[in-house]
Amino acid sequence: MGLAALALSGCSITDINNPVLRAGWPEGITPQATRMQHLWTWSIVAAMLVGIIVWGLVFWTMLFHRKRKSSPEFPRQTQYNVPLELVYTAIPFVGIAVLFFFTVQTQNFVDKDHDPDTVGVHVDVTAKKWNWTFGYRNVNNHVLVESAADGAVVNGDADSVKAQLDGFDYTTPYVDWDFDPFTWGVDVPADEAEAYEDARGNPRLPENETAKAELQQEVERGRTKAGENLSYLWSDDIETVGTTEEIPVLVLPANTPVSFTLASVDVIHAFWVPQFLFKRDVFPDPVRNQSKNTFTIDEIYEPGAFVGRCAELCGTYHAMMNFEVRALPIDMYIDYMKLRDPEADDAQELSHSAAMEALAEDSKYTEYCEANEDVCAPLAVKTEPFEARYLQQADSADLVTASQN
Numbered sequence: 001m002g003l004a005a006l007a008l009s010g011c012s013i014t015d016i017n018n019p020v021l022r023a024g025w026p027e028g029i030t031p032q033a034t035r036m037q038h039l040w041t042w043s044i045v046a047a048m049l050v051g052i053i054v055w056g057l058v059f060w061t062m063l064f065h066r067k068r069k070s071s072p073e074f075p076r077q078t079q080y081n082v083p084l085e086l087v088y089t090a091i092p093f094v095g096i097a098v099l100f101f102f103t104v105q106t107q108n109f110v111d112k113d114h115d116p117d118t119v120g121v122h123v124d125v126t127a128k129k130w131n132w133t134f135g136y137r138n139v140n141n142h143v144l145v146e147s148a149a150d151g152a153v154v155n156g157d158a159d160s161v162k163a164q165l166d167g168f169d170y171t172t173p174y175v176d177w178d179f180d181p182f183t184w185g186v187d188v189p190a191d192e193a194e195a196y197e198d199a200r201g202n203p204r205l206p207e208n209e210t211a212k213a214e215l216q217q218e219v220e221r222g223r224t225k226a227g228e229n230l231s232y233l234w235s236d237d238i239e240t241v242g243t244t245e246e247i248p249v250l251v252l253p254a255n256t257p258v259s260f261t262l263a264s265v266d267v268i269h270a271f272w273v274p275q276f277l278f279k280r281d282v283f284p285d286p287v288r289n290q291s292k293n294t295f296t297i298d299e300i301y302e303p304g305a306f307v308g309r310c311a312e313l314c315g316t317y318h319a320m321m322n323f324e325v326r327a328l329p330i331d332m333y334i335d336y337m338k339l340r341d342p343e344a345d346d347a348q349e350l351s352h353s354a355a356m357e358a359l360a361e362d363s364k365y366t367e368y369c370e371a372n373e374d375v376c377a378p379l380a381v382k383t384e385p386f387e388a389r390y391l392q393q394a395d396s397a398d399l400v401t402a403s404q405n
């Protein structure tokens with residue numbers, strides 16, 4: 001049936017990405033998405049084949065082995081045929097084993113962690129009701145972790161972290177979950193572990209002033225307890241935050257591996273870019289909630305603009321908690337970062353939209369931007385900021401009061 005549909009649609013079987021074989025899925029824009037789509041497509045093909053065989057057997061039995069009016073006898077009865085029963089128990093088991101094998105393979109590919117040697121861009125995604133913050137870690141090779149007592153950088157695989165942590169002062173709160181000695185299974189003497197846990201319980205408010213003020217507000221509103229451990233939240237030198245006028249746009253380079261770390265300030269959200277064919281729940285305190293909050297994409301195939309959404313019901317304005325992924329050509333991405341980086345030579349520290357406007361005016365990109373408006377637009381093009389209804393309500397309440405006077 002799949003093959004017939006394929007033939008009718010006039011698409012080539014070598015093009016597994018054609019709309020019929022995608023069967024309702026959007027076109028993926030990353031190798032991870034492609035791999036998942038292949039699993040999906042071949043699973044459908046397998047299901048169709050099994051369906052054809054089963055329907056065939058059912059109809060064949062109904063047509064040729066029914067009781068006939070002309071005959072007083074029932075057809076020959078064949079239940080309790082042990083060899084046959086073993087066969088039709090074994091065949092589905094083989095089918096499940098094959099599906100399981102390919103599912104695990106795909107899952108490992110999609111769920112892999114970032115390798116600091118190959119991943120050029122690492123994004124810290126912070127979700128909160130109802131907005132996103134996208135921070136760029138490690139821009140210009142700023143140190144990854146500045147948490148060791150003497151300011152030394154802790155980085156690398158479990159063994160080297162262990163070696164680097166030798167003589168580490170556990171009374172200093174750690175700032176990076178990824179390198180939590182407990183997560184890494186490093187042996188810590190009990191008394192030191194206790195001291196470490198005590199210290200780690202202190203809130204670490206982000207250094208960034210806006211984020212700090214926001215968190216302070218959350219504390220005042222009683223949403224976040226004072227003294228709560230917030231060390232899982234990242235604050236980066238370069239961050240993009242949405243406003244009531246601006247959808248947060250996550251700018252990424254095309255054709256470059258990008259890894260993500262997800263964390264929530266408040267409730268459970270979910271990071272979903274439909275064209276990644278992937279979403280992942282965003283938890284507060286991911287480690288203690290046993291949520292694997294990292295993943296990597298090998299690349300985004302081409303520059304473009306792609307909508308992103310929150311996919312976990314998180315409160316009143318959940319449906320409006322959108323963002324946009326903007327993939328830029330790599331040289332343009334580098335220039336974008338220079339415009340935003342506070343530590344760049346003659347730093348300009350522009351906001352996202354100001355940086356995009358500056359790029360569009362750069363003669364280097366004029367021609368490209370005329371041909372690719374979506375890529376160069378300063379604001380999101382795939383989704384719009386939501387209308388804050390409570391503001392409208394406030395307005396109409398004013399009108400009612402005015403008309404009564």
Ligand SMILES: [Cu+2]
Pocket residue numbers: 127128130268269270310311312313314318321
């Ligand atoms: Cu949400």
